[in-house]
Amino acid sequence: MSKMQDNPDVLSVIDGYSDEVRAAILKLRTLIVETANSSDAVGTLEETLKWGQPSYLTIRPKSGTTVRIDRDTSDAGDYALYVNCQSSLVSEWRGLFPDMTFGGDRSVHFRLDTALPEDDVRQMILMALTYHANKNKRKTALS
Template identity: 45%
Template sequence: MENKVKQKFSSYPDEIKPKMESLRNLIYEVAQATEGVGELEETLKWGEPAYLTSQTKSGTTIRIDWKPKNPDQIGLYVSCNTTLISTFRTLFEDDLTFEGNRAIVFPVDKPIPKKQLMICIQMALRYHLDKNR
């Protein structure tokens, strides 16, 4: 983890850090298991931890964050220029909560719906490979 990202993770409140680390680990787990993704680049974009498929350009950037203005939720963000959130909404309308056309948000006091989220992460990491199919 690069220094800027480490600093960001260490800035989260103690009760938020484990959720954010779990979300980060899930992104890496899915990336390793997903064909065509390759290595992820971890950096900060807009002050948020961001995960890019920089070598293969297979997918869109995934960002994650917790914000003090919404202290009861964490979010997983994708580009609003993609069709991903509308697709996720169609697939998981009953299981996930969405914010506009850019985010999936999770209550900090509930478990992350891992099964559904893994599918969403995989679709984001393969977005450019799969969008013309």
């Protein structure tokens, strides 16, 4: 059972990508949905557009932060996964996955000619989709 309803506006944006980028973005989208579906901590996802990018957020308040995916217009890669730059996620990911390519405090970048490290990306996605819930748990544990 899917925990997300397809958004036709998002699918239209994805359809506008080149064939290679579309396939990569659809793979990331699938990983996001599968990761959400595999964790009760995530709950239902909403698919929407933010800044013109396919975006995925939890419906449950204060549980996760938005995950965005898009082609990469920088020189860092061909497509990327983005999170809120005010979060500590990319900093945490740098420590966990030092061999990946990061863009500031908001993104991880991938190349079309390199296999996507699916297990690592699933972990990143889960961390993002449970970011606020886990942050609140860390604060409670420290109290």
